Amino acid sequence: MPESPDLTEVTPESIQGLVQGASAQLESIDDLESLEKWRVEYLGRRGRLTGVLRGLSQLDLEQRRVAGALGNQAKRQLEEELEQRTRKINDARLAKSAGQDRLDVTLPGRLPVTGRLHPTTQIVREICDAFIGMGFTVVEGPEVEWDHYNFEMLNIPKGHPARDMWNTLWIDHRNEAGEYPMLLRTHTSPMQARVMESMQPPVRVIIPGKCYRYEATDATHEWHFYQVEGLAVDDGITFADLKGTLYEFAKRLFGEDRKVRFRCDYFPFVEPGVDMSIDCFACHGEGEGCRLCRDSGWIEIMGAGMVHPKVLAGVGYDPEKYTGFAFGLGPERIAMLKYGIDDIRLFYSNDLRFLRQF
Numbered sequence: 001m002p003e004s005p006d007l008t009e010v011t012p013e014s015i016q017g018l019v020q021g022a023s024a025q026l027e028s029i030d031d032l033e034s035l036e037k038w039r040v041e042y043l044g045r046r047g048r049l050t051g052v053l054r055g056l057s058q059l060d061l062e063q064r065r066v067a068g069a070l071g072n073q074a075k076r077q078l079e080e081e082l083e084q085r086t087r088k089i090n091d092a093r094l095a096k097s098a099g100q101d102r103l104d105v106t107l108p109g110r111l112p113v114t115g116r117l118h119p120t121t122q123i124v125r126e127i128c129d130a131f132i133g134m135g136f137t138v139v140e141g142p143e144v145e146w147d148h149y150n151f152e153m154l155n156i157p158k159g160h161p162a163r164d165m166w167n168t169l170w171i172d173h174r175n176e177a178g179e180y181p182m183l184l185r186t187h188t189s190p191m192q193a194r195v196m197e198s199m200q201p202p203v204r205v206i207i208p209g210k211c212y213r214y215e216a217t218d219a220t221h222e223w224h225f226y227q228v229e230g231l232a233v234d235d236g237i238t239f240a241d242l243k244g245t246l247y248e249f250a251k252r253l254f255g256e257d258r259k260v261r262f263r264c265d266y267f268p269f270v271e272p273g274v275d276m277s278i279d280c281f282a283c284h285g286e287g288e289g290c291r292l293c294r295d296s297g298w299i300e301i302m303g304a305g306m307v308h309p310k311v312l313a314g315v316g317y318d319p320e321k322y323t324g325f326a327f328g329l330g331p332e333r334i335a336m337l338k339y340g341i342d343d344i345r346l347f348y349s350n351d352l353r354f355l356r357q358f
């Protein structure tokens with residue numbers, strides 16, 4: 001509470017002293033709260049200057065005239081200084097907050113970084129969709145596989161020269177007989193046996209998944225890649241079903257006007273075995289110097305065949321009753337053909353300039 005003014009001190013000097021003190025104090029204030037305290041102390045209803053002005057009435061006329069004029073001037077001066085100080089403090093506050101949380105709503109937004117599906121994933125899905133549309137179901141299986149499923153159950157016994165068709169990465173683990181029974185699957189075909197062991201016909205499945213081979217890499221060979229396997233087994237399935245299904249697939253993926261060609265090929269787990277080609281959609285068989293088909297007019301896209309009776313018997317199906325067809329294709333190769341990619345190593349070298357194109 002401000003002291004009540006001592007009337008004997010109401011002189012021009014004491015008023016001047018009061019103003020000087022108040023001004024000096026005001027100079028050092030830089031927050032609104034202290035500013036309000038200062039205002040109450042000097043200019044409030046019971047403030048020091050207000051008290052002085054009120055005390056003037058006690059003075060005689062001459063003193064009152066001089067001191068009154070001085071007092072009023074002092075009041076105006078302090079009020080003016082208070083206003084300036086208030087503005088200064090407010091400006092400083094504004095400048096500070098503008099520096100801290102500036103929000104310019106006219107700036108364009110920052111584009112969020114969006115991910116996308118890997119080209120292999122996209123093509124695997126496209127392949128699967130084509131077969132799902134023909135009644136197939138998607139199944140997946142282990143990438144670390146037993147020799148038993150990868151080879152034995154597919155009619156490739158130990159010592160069989162057909163084993164050399166796959167450059168195998170073996171798992172460093174021996175059984176009691178001193179053999180290596182486990183490997184990174186070299187193809188998705190072992191899933192044929194696994195699926196048939198787990199169910200009775202009719203079977204209609206496709207199996208997408210990763211495979212691994214002990215491979216010196218080049219533009220057309222990777223040590224790991226994907227395959228999509230297919231298997232259909234039932235009473236009365238014929239080679240015509242194989243042809244019809246795969247022809248339909250080729251049209252769905254590569255266009256309605258595709259032609260297909262089947263030629264004999266050897267895979268131990270099918271009989272007869274074939275490779276399937278589509279007519280070259282780049283040169284339509286007419287090009288000279290066509291990079292895609294090397295002027296043959298045909299592009300090989302998968303291996304296929306009628307499931308070997310030994311494979312059927314191996315899983316306990318009666319080969320006299322049931323027949324089926326199987327096929328296996330490489331999605332990276334399909335993508336390379338479809339998009340004109342000339343090096344398979346691009347798929348897994350994590351170069352965003354490549355990946356962002358899909």
Ligand code: DAH
Nearest residue numbers: 187189303304305326327328
């Ligand atoms: N598994 C074979 C490979 O990796 C591809 C294949 C050929 C799969 C013929 C099949 C088939 O199902 O019938 O070379």
